Every structure is written in C-alpha cells, then in structure tokens.
Amino acid sequence: MVSNLFFYQLALITLLWLCLLLHYAWPSDRAAIRPTPSALTPPRRKRHRALKSFEGLATKPPCDACEHTNAPHPHAPSAPPPRIVMTRGRRRQVDTSHHFCPNPDCAYRGWVGWGNLRANGHPNGGPWRQLLCVVCRHYFLETLGTLFHGKRASVDLIVRVIACLAEGLGIRGTARVFEVDPDTVLQWLVEAAEQLRAFSRHVLHDVRVRQVQLDELFALLSAVKDGEVSAAEAIERLERSPQWVWVAMDPESKLLLALDVGNRTLAMAQCFVHQVAQVLAPDCAPLFLTDGFREYLTALLTHYGQWVQPPRRQATGPRPKPRWMPQPQLLYAQVVKTVRRRRLVAVQHRVVFGTLEAVQQVLAACGWQINTAFVERINLSIRQHVAAVGRRVSTLCKGEDGLRQQLALYHVYYNFCLPHASLRLPLPQPERTNGCGSAKQWRPSTPAMAAGLTDHVWTLREVLLFRVPPWPQLAGV
Numbered sequence: 001m002v003s004n005l006f007f008y009q010l011a012l013i014t015l016l017w018l019c020l021l022l023h024y025a026w027p028s029d030r031a032a033i034r035p036t037p038s039a040l041t042p043p044r045r046k047r048h049r050a051l052k053s054f055e056g057l058a059t060k061p062p063c064d065a066c067e068h069t070n071a072p073h074p075h076a077p078s079a080p081p082p083r084i085v086m087t088r089g090r091r092r093q094v095d096t097s098h099h100f101c102p103n104p105d106c107a108y109r110g111w112v113g114w115g116n117l118r119a120n121g122h123p124n125g126g127p128w129r130q131l132l133c134v135v136c137r138h139y140f141l142e143t144l145g146t147l148f149h150g151k152r153a154s155v156d157l158i159v160r161v162i163a164c165l166a167e168g169l170g171i172r173g174t175a176r177v178f179e180v181d182p183d184t185v186l187q188w189l190v191e192a193a194e195q196l197r198a199f200s201r202h203v204l205h206d207v208r209v210r211q212v213q214l215d216e217l218f219a220l221l222s223a224v225k226d227g228e229v230s231a232a233e234a235i236e237r238l239e240r241s242p243q244w245v246w247v248a249m250d251p252e253s254k255l256l257l258a259l260d261v262g263n264r265t266l267a268m269a270q271c272f273v274h275q276v277a278q279v280l281a282p283d284c285a286p287l288f289l290t291d292g293f294r295e296y297l298t299a300l301l302t303h304y305g306q307w308v309q310p311p312r313r314q315a316t317g318p319r320p321k322p323r324w325m326p327q328p329q330l331l332y333a334q335v336v337k338t339v340r341r342r343r344l345v346a347v348q349h350r351v352v353f354g355t356l357e358a359v360q361q362v363l364a365a366c367g368w369q370i371n372t373a374f375v376e377r378i379n380l381s382i383r384q385h386v387a388a389v390g391r392r393v394s395t396l397c398k399g400e401d402g403l404r405q406q407l408a409l410y411h412v413y414y415n416f417c418l419p420h421a422s423l424r425l426p427l428p429q430p431e432r433t434n435g436c437g438s439a440k441q442w443r444p445s446t447p448a449m450a451a452g453l454t455d456h457v458w459t460l461r462e463v464l465l466f467r468v469p470p471w472p473q474l475a476g477v
C-alpha cells in the first residue's frame, strides 16, 4: 500500500512539473518568438516562421530576360489605315478576312480583315490560292509564312506527320509509319515548332487567372543512356545538366501558360517566371503554388515585387534604406513533399507570401486545398505526348533544342486542339447522332476555350494554316 501511495504522489509531481515546463516552453503567440529548446520545436517549424517574417531584399534581384527584352509585345501602329469596303462588282465568294498583306512597304501590312485583299485563283493549278492586295498590288500565296509554303508534299501527309508527333510517337516511328525520311520529319517539326511558337505568343497574352501551379519534371535525354538508371540517380545527374521541363498551368481552365527546358537553377526559375508574367495581364498577380524548390521565391519576388520604405525605429539618425518586398496582393504557397525510398512520407503546406486566410479564400472558390495536383497530372500527360520526355526514349530529339520543338508543338496542341474531359459543357439540346448511338449531350471544350481565348476546338490543320500577324489584332483570334 505504501509503495502505491508513493507511486501516485510521484506521478502527480511529475505531471505538475511537465505542466510547468510546457507552460514555460510553449510560445504564447506568433509574434513572441523566444529561443526554445530544439527538442520541443522541430526544425521545419522554425524555417516556416523564418519565411513568414520576410524582411525584403536590399537590392532588386536581376532577371536576364527582363533586361534583354525592351518591348515584350509588338504593338500595332497607332493609326490603322481606313477599312476598304468594295461597293462595286459582284459579291466576293472567297473569305479573305483571316489574311493580311505581308508587304513591308504597304500601309495595310499586318492588318487582318481590313478589306484590302482579293482572292486570285490557283496559280498553275496548285492547291493554294493566290491573294492580291489591292493597295500595293502585291501578290502572295495564302500559305505564306506557314509550314506549307513551298512544300511539294501533300498537306494531309504533313498534317498527319505533325499530329503523330503531337500524339507522342517519336520521329523515327513517325517516319516509318508514313514512309518518309526521318530527316524530313525532323525538318517539318522544326518549321512547325517555329510557327507554333509564334502562334502561342500571338494568342497567349493578357491572360487573367486566379491561380498558377508551377512544377519541373526531369527528362531523360542524351546525357543518360536508356534503362539501368534509377530515377534518383537520374535526378542527381541531371541536376547538373539542362534537362528539366518547366511547366506552368492555370488549374481552373487547365491552360498551359508556359513550357520550357532548362537547368534547375535560379537563372532558369527567373527566366521561367518571366515567361509566365509575360503571358499574364500586367495587373494580374495570381496565387502561385509550387513545390519546395526555393529559387521560386526569388524569381517571383523579382517579377512581383516593389520598393517599400520601412518605418523609422528611432526618432533621429538616417532613414532606413528601402527594401524590395513582395507586392501586397501576391500570394505564394508551397507544397513540400518528403519522399523516402520512393514513398511519399509527408506533405507539408507552407504559405510564403500573403496569409493562409487569403490563400484559402482563393482556393475556396473552387473548393480546393493547397495543392499542386493539376500540374503533376499534366506532367504525366506531357510524358505520354512528348516522345523525348518519355521514361525510356531513343528518339532523334535527344538534345535540348529538339525537346524544345516537341514541347512547342505540344503546348499548342494541348491548349487549342485537345478537348479536356473536365471542361466539357452540357449542350442546351441533346444532339442526335447519325447512327443508332445515344444522343450527344456534351460540347467538347479545350483549355483555350475555358480561358476565353477562342470559341472553338481547333484542328491541327487549322493551327498550321494560321498566318500569324505581326501584332495582336483588336478583335482577337
């Protein structure tokens, strides 16, 4: 009995002592950060708190891309020429409203649908129409500036070859399917990529989004041979070589904002965030969600920062120097995943800029939590559609440039041509099909449609035949 009583007393004293210790060691509020025994606060929490009290930078971080591009978007000349309306003669049968005069000396150069063009038949019985600018009397083919200009191969063949590449078949495979030389396929891809890059630049600008998810995925390129390489080993080796695919997307419209290849460095993060900022409207500062890669912080701060004059601490003495701080509307959160032995062991959310409440408010509109799931899903899709990023590849496009071309193709194909299942819209009236199948209930929708950039699903042929005007037109695409 005696030993029992003694035991109870001992337990009571221990409990009291523990309570006192906890009361002393536990921080009473967030502002009061006092040195606590490291055994009670794990190191991760400490880093979290250090990021919260971000005190700004003494200098604005430099961005190479910002310094080298003075005029990010080509602007239309201030005064457009008067529109031409034909009143005499019969009504024109051929629609020339998607074309523009290419003559640099013509006042109507670059103005789409300004009424200055006339169709002039097919010269030498060729597949393409000749167009005439009635102002400068300049003749040109309707394929000028596209992949098809000056090609003898059939249009269908070129479109199918490009479609095959966009669907993820490698260059050699595509060449075998269509019985064309692999070098020809590569040549077509190079030309198509250049044109599609211009198309992306032309269409993707002043986009308004509420969220952007950023991620990087590694690509096994020529530096690493096929097979026998574990993912971890590949990442370690690729850390030093420029073979990361950088992806930025809007999770709501599923629009791919930017896609690029580069190392996993601060310079590349700067360059990539620069590209994203170019696509977004100048006053649009969305919620950024990334993985734990720390260089994003500086990159975002470069493009979404401002000088702030800190308040004086003492009444006398020199004023404190201004600090480079994030814009007040900028929100940035990280999803930090801990992987051990290829298994996800922990997921941690970290709000870097802004408050947790503000971040949750943006996400609550969609009923989401802090996540990077959408961009991770798209990474899988990229692996399936871009042959050079697949797990085990032996395509011609092993170099960085080749990968860039395939990504340029996928960028446009994904945004404009591929209907996204989660974006489909119900038809007002179910449409009957020709066969005996059930009625059509859904209208397919692409990310570009969901983002309000276009009103229809584009075919690859349509995209490849689109002549990109030298400046953004007033009416859009």
Ligand SMILES: [Zn+2]
Residues within 6 Å of the ligand: 101, 102, 103, 106, 107, 108, 109, 133, 134, 135, 136, 137, 138
């Ligand atoms: Zn002209």
